[in-house]
Amino acid sequence: xxxxxxxxxxxxxxxxxxxxxxxxxxxxxxxxxxxxxxxxxxxxxxxxxxxxxxxxxxxxxxxxxxxxxxxxxxxxxxxxxxxxxxxxxxxxxxxxxxxxxxxxxxxxxxxxxxxxxxxxxxxxxxxxxxxxxxxxxxxxxxxxxxxxxxxxxxxxxxxxxxxxxxxxxxxxxxxxxxxxxxxxxxxxxxxxxxxxxxxxxxxxxxxxxxxxxxxxxxxxxxxxxxxxxxxxxxxxxxxxxxxxxxxxxxxxxxxxxxxxxxxxxxxxxxxxxxxxxxxxxxxxxxxxxxxxxxxxxxxxxxxxxxxxxxxxxxxxxxxxxxxxxxxxxxxxxxxxxxxxxxxxxxxxxxxxxxxxxxxxxxxxxxxxxxxxxxxxxxxxxxxxxxxxxxxxxxxxxxxxxxxxxxxxxxxxxxxxxxxxxxxxxxxxxxxxxxxxxxxxxxxxxxxxxxxxxxxxxxxxxxxxxxxxxxxxxxxxxxxxxxxxx
Amino acid sequence: xxxxxxxxxxxxxxxxxxxxxxxxxxxxxxxxxxxxxxxxxxxxxxxxxxxxxxxxxxxxxxxxxxxxxxxxxxxxxxxxxxxxxxxxxxxxxxxxxxxxxxxxxxxxxxxxxxxxxxxxxxxxxxxxxxxxxxxxxxxxxxxxxxxxxxxxxxxxxxxxxxxxxxxxxxxxxxxxxxxxxxxxxxxxxxxxxxxxxxxxxxxxxxxxxxxxxxxxxxxxxx
Numbered sequence: 001x002x003x004x005x006x007x008x009x010x011x012x013x014x015x016x017x018x019x020x021x022x023x024x025x026x027x028x029x030x031x032x033x034x035x036x037x038x039x040x041x042x043x044x045x046x047x048x049x050x051x052x053x054x055x056x057x058x059x060x061x062x063x064x065x066x067x068x069x070x071x072x073x074x075x076x077x078x079x080x081x082x083x084x085x086x087x088x089x090x091x092x093x094x095x096x097x098x099x100x101x102x103x104x105x106x107x108x109x110x111x112x113x114x115x116x117x118x119x120x121x122x123x124x125x126x127x128x129x130x131x132x133x134x135x136x137x138x139x140x141x142x143x144x145x146x147x148x149x150x151x152x153x154x155x156x157x158x159x160x161x162x163x164x165x166x167x168x169x170x171x172x173x174x175x176x177x178x179x180x181x182x183x184x185x186x187x188x189x190x191x192x193x194x195x196x197x198x199x200x201x202x203x204x205x206x207x208x209x210x211x212x213x214x215x216x217x218x219x220x221x222x223x224x225x226x227x228x229x230x231x232x233x234x235x236x237x238x239x240x241x242x243x244x245x246x247x248x249x250x251x252x253x254x255x256x257x258x259x260x261x262x263x264x265x266x267x268x269x270x271x272x273x274x275x276x277x278x279x280x281x282x283x284x285x286x287x288x289x290x291x292x293x294x295x296x297x298x299x300x301x302x303x304x305x306x307x308x309x310x311x312x313x314x315x316x317x318x319x320x321x322x323x324x325x326x327x328x329x330x331x332x333x334x335x336x337x338x339x340x341x342x343x344x345x346x347x348x349x350x351x352x353x354x355x356x357x358x359x360x361x362x363x364x365x366x367x368x369x370x371x372x373x374x375x376x377x378x379x380x381x382x383x384x385x386x387x388x389x390x391x392x393x394x395x396x397x398x399x400x401x402x403x404x405x406x407x408x409x410x411x412x413x414x415x416x417x418x419x420x421x422x423x424x425x426x427x428x429x430x431x432x433x434x435x436x437x438x439x440x441x442x443x444x445x446x447x448x449x450x451x452x453x454x455x456x457x458x459x460x461x462x463x464x465x466x467x468x469x470x471x472x473x474x475x476x477x478x479x480x481x482x483x484x485x
Numbered sequence: 486x487x488x489x490x491x492x493x494x495x496x497x498x499x500x501x502x503x504x505x506x507x508x509x510x511x512x513x514x515x516x517x518x519x520x521x522x523x524x525x526x527x528x529x530x531x532x533x534x535x536x537x538x539x540x541x542x543x544x545x546x547x548x549x550x551x552x553x554x555x556x557x558x559x560x561x562x563x564x565x566x567x568x569x570x571x572x573x574x575x576x577x578x579x580x581x582x583x584x585x586x587x588x589x590x591x592x593x594x595x596x597x598x599x600x601x602x603x604x605x606x607x608x609x610x611x612x613x614x615x616x617x618x619x620x621x622x623x624x625x626x627x628x629x630x631x632x633x634x635x636x637x638x639x640x641x642x643x644x645x646x647x648x649x650x651x652x653x654x655x656x657x658x659x660x661x662x663x664x665x666x667x668x669x670x671x672x673x674x675x676x677x678x679x680x681x682x683x684x685x686x687x688x689x690x691x692x693x694x695x696x697x698x699x700x701x702x703x704x705x706x707x
Contacts, residue, residue, distance in 0.1 A: 060665075127666030134673040138680055145687055153688050160684070161640060164677065165631065168647050171670065172624065175655045175662065176605070182659055183608060193663060208604040 002043040003056050003063065006071070007118055009037045013111035021104030027086040030107050034075070034082035037114060041075035044068060049474065055124070055196070062124035062196055065477035070259055071121050073337055077251045077344050078114045080452035084348045085110070085244035087446035091355050092242065102146055106242065113139045113248065117256050126193045129260055130167070130174050133224065136253060137163045144241040155236035162233040163224055170220025170260075176213035177267070180205045195263060202270030214268040214277055217261070218284070224257035226311045227318060228288040238307035239360065243351030246303055250310040251344035255336050258314060262321055262482060281322030286412055288315030293419040296426035301360045302350050305430060306343065309386060312423055313339045319416070320401045321482070323408055329479040331400035334467070338393035338460050339386075345456035346382035349375055352448040353434070365434045376435045378453040383431045385460050387424045393463030492536050493612060499533040500616035503653060504595070507626040510646055511591055511633075512584050516575055519642045520565045526649050527557030537613060537656055545664045546656075552671050553652070561645060561678055565638070568682060572689055574638050587633055591626055598622035605658060613657040620654030623647075637688065641681055648674055 013033035020026055045068045048054055054063040063071075089106065092098050098106070116139055120132035137160070145156035174193075181192040184204040191197050198205070219230065226234040238246045261281075268277045292312035299305040313335070320332035352375045357365045369376030385392035398420065405413040467475075506526045513519050531553040538546035569575065602618035609617065624647050631643035655662050662670070 125663075125666070127662055128669060131666065131669030131673055134670075135676070138673065138676050141680055142683065145684065148687055148691065150691050153684075153691055156684065157637065157688070160677075160681070161631075161644070164644055165628065165647070168624075168644070168651060171651050172654065174666075175651065175658060178655075178662060179605065179609070179658045183610075193666065206608055209608060212601070212604070 002040050002047060003054070003061065003122070005040040006037060006044055006075075007115065007122070009033055009040060010111045010115035010118065013037075014108050014115060017107040017111055018104065021107035022100035026103070026107050027082075027089060030110060031079070031082040031086060033111060034079040034114065037118075038072075038075040038079040041072045041118075045072045049470070059194055059196065060125055060128070061122050062194075063122055064481055065474050066262075066481045067121045067259065069333070069474055069478055070255060070336075071118060073340055074114070074117050074121065074252050074256070077340055077456075078248065080455060081244050081247050081251075081344060081348075082110070084247070084351070084449045084452045085242075087449050088244060088351050088355070089242070090446050095355075097147055106143060106146060109139050109143050110244070110248075113143075117252055120256050121259060124194050124196055126174050126177060126195060126198070126263075129263070130171055133170070133221065133257065133260060134164075134167050136256070137167065137224070140237075140241075140245060140249065140253070143245045144237045146242055146245075147240070149240070151236075152240035155233075155240035159233045159237040162230070166220050166223025166230060168220070169216045169223075173213045173216030173218075173220055173264070176209055176216065177264075180209040180213065180271075183209075195267075198267050199270070202267050203273075205267065205271040207272045210268045210271040211276065214264060214280070217264045218277075218280060221257050221260045221264070222284060225254055225261060225314050225318065226288070227284045227314065228291040228311065231288065231292075231311050234311060235304045235307040238310070239301050239303040243303070243347055243354070246307070247344040247347035247351075250307065250347065251340040254310060254314050255340060258317060258321075258336070261318070265321070266482060278322045278324055282319050282409065282412065283322075285315045285317070285319030285322055286415060288312065289319065289416060289419045290315075293423040293426065296423055299426075299430075300362055302354065302362050302365065302430075302434070303347070303360055305362065305427065306346055306350065306386075309423065309427060310339075310343055312419070313343070313386075316398065316401060316416070319412070320404075323401075323404060324482075325404065325408065326476070326479050327400060328404045328408075329482050330475050331397045331404065333475045333478055334393065334463065335397035335401065338397055338463055341456040341460050342382055342385045342392070342394060345453045345460075346379065346386060348449070348453045348456075349378035349382055352450075353379060362430050362434060367437045368435050370438075372448070374450045374453075375448060378450060378457070379431065380435045381457050382453070383427060385457060387427060388420065391461060391464045392457075393460040396464050396467075492540055496533055496536050496613060497616065499529050499536070500613075500619045500653075500657075503529050503533075503623055503649075504619050504626075507623045507630075507646065507650070508588070508591055510642070511587055511626055511630050514576060516569055516636065516638050516642070517566070519639060520562050520569065523565075523642050523645055523649075524558050524562040526646060527553060527562075530649050530653055531558060533653065534656055534661070537660060540612065541660055543660055545667075546661050548664065549652075549656075549661050549667050552667065556671055556675060557645070557649065560675075564678060564682065565642070568685060569638065572638075572685060574636060587629065591629060594625045594629060595622045598625055609658055611658065611660060613660075616657040617654060620650055620657050623650030623653060626650075637685065641678075645674070645678075 048068045116132050116136040141160045145152045184201045185192050223230040265277050292308045296308050317332050317335050320328045354360050388394045388398045510522050531550050534550035598621035599618035602621045606614045606617050627643050627647035631640045
């Protein structure tokens with residue numbers, strides 16, 4: 001029941017907002033639908049925690065602690081972003097950057113995007129997972145080009161073609177997976193692509209085929225995670241689309257794509273009985289962290305800056321999943337959570353800041369704190385949180401990942417630490433003058449929605465000092481599923 | 486080769502022609518012709534699917550063949566032709582590499598593909614296993630087409646050709662994916678093309694051209 005609602009609300013919402021998306025109450029309706037989705041997600045999570053794993057829809061859907069935690073996170077950030085987008089999009093309309101038709105498209109696609117992500121997370125069918133991931137790209141392409149500026153069209157085209165090609169590789173990987181499964185399960189048909197079935201026979205899957213499949217799956221879904229060197233679309237799409245979309249792309253879509261990679265890794269590792277998939281994840285992860293940290297120095301646009309920071313953090317999580325083991329997997333899950341919350345909070349603050357100053361160029365944004373102390377401090381605190389300063393949650397997860405790396409992969413720890421230091425300097429030297437100093441900002445007709453910013457940062461702060469026991473149990477259960485024993 | 490039944494021989498002929506078409510697309514500069522080649526590729530894929538369906542009696546493959554016919558032979562080429570006429574893009578400009586060089590790389594790709602497909606073919610129990618290598622080659626050649634072209638339209642045609650290769654690969658290795666997945670993939674391709682149609686007009690409105698060199702300003706350090 002909860003589960004049916006979870007998928008039905010955003011799907012119906014997309015249709016509803018396709019009709020009413022330009023009305024004056026549309027932003028509220030959008031927020032209300034997202035809130036309802038969140039309630040359904042919480043109810044589902046409570047049920048899964050109480051009753052254990054859940055199979056639904058003729059085994060087509062499968063919910064375990066690993067994905068229900070991401071479902072809740074997705075629904076939560078979906079809701080707060082909808083709250084943020086209320087005043088934000090109103091200001092955009094008043095600035096004449098959007099017409100009524102585009103606003104309707106925006107609202108409708110926002111719900112559809114939520115639906116595709118939830119579908120990708122809950123499906124048990126590796127083929128449907130692919131379909132949902134591709135649908136997630138398609139529903140956001142026209143949102144990236146919402147402003148129809150030359151730069152946004154370019155970003156949209158890049159996003160479409162790179163993710164399209166990437167995801168085509170993943171389809172080939174899925175075909176290979178199906179091929180191996182048919183072999184092991186001894187029959188064809190729909191059963192052979194169900195993750196739960198594959199998981200039970202994973203040791204019998206043909207290693208040679210699965211190794212090949214994993215290369216294609218990692219490259220395919222890795223493109224969507226934004227792993228270097230396949231990350232080219234990410235900064236452009238984040239910088240040129242409307243800010244609420246940057247927040248959900250960064251905070252949610254990357255997580256969902258990484259979830260797909262981890263699901264595949266569990267199967268492949270079971271079949272190969274070797275550390276090759278882990279090594280591949282670690283290499284891609286570390287490469288992303290280092291490259292992103294270096295590119296951070298060259299950014300001038302504030303949204304591009306934080307987009308590169310997302311690549312860096314996705315690299316850290318990928319690296320941690322690659323290391324495996326209970327502590328690293330726990331830390332990876334924690335890091336996914338705190339990165340989502342912090343990064344979306346930063347994008348909220350950045351969105352308001354960019355509207356107040358009328359630019360995304362960092363050199364033109366100055367002295368936010370004098371005009372709007374809350375936006376200024378929101379951005380500052382968010383930045384400190386994402387840079388991994390204690391007592392925020394990012395510090396806790398990065399600390400766990402680093403200490404595990406020192407023990408298990410001593411060669412990687414210094415590289416990781418150096419990259420984190422470079423990223424720290426690159427971001428901090430930019431953000432500090434934006435927040436303090438002489439101001440260039442002006443007041444706006446709609447008061448900014450700052451509740452989401454501080455709610456997120458509050459949660460991140462809490463996770464830094466205290467992980468509630470039920471959440472820790474939840475992470476631990478998920479860790480076991482990923483194969484950390 | 487004499488011990489092959491006529492249907493298998495026909496199937497192998499289809500596979501060979503698919504590969505030939507992939508090369509033809511690699512060298513073709515006229516976009517209208519590219520669309521015809523794509524439609525022809527779709528038609529071959531449809532015939533191959535029908536043959537396999539008839540051979541194995543798997544009923545879902547008939548649906549899949551029908552889907553291929555409707556989508557890849559009729560609808561998408563029609564849509565692309567319409568877009569070409571409306572947007573007035575008949576020719577692609579000179580590609581990044583000259584034709585001879587591209588062809589040579591293409592030959593290299595085919596050899597690589599057969600090497601890559603070797604372990605899969607060895608395991609496959611399907612009668613069509615020998616064409617897995619061809620499917621991989623078609624996918625990679627389409628990829629090469631996308632890389633070497635500048636016009637948005639030719640890149641999209643390359644993308645669709647890649648999709649054809651993927652379907653052919655799925656059919657050769659496993660007699661097709663489960664129905665629900667194939668339907669989902671077809672839906673995604675359809676929506677992708679509709680989104681693209683909208684997108685082309687946006688690009689056109691903004692730049693007066695579909696040449697992708699206009700879309701190269703977003704580099705690091707503008």
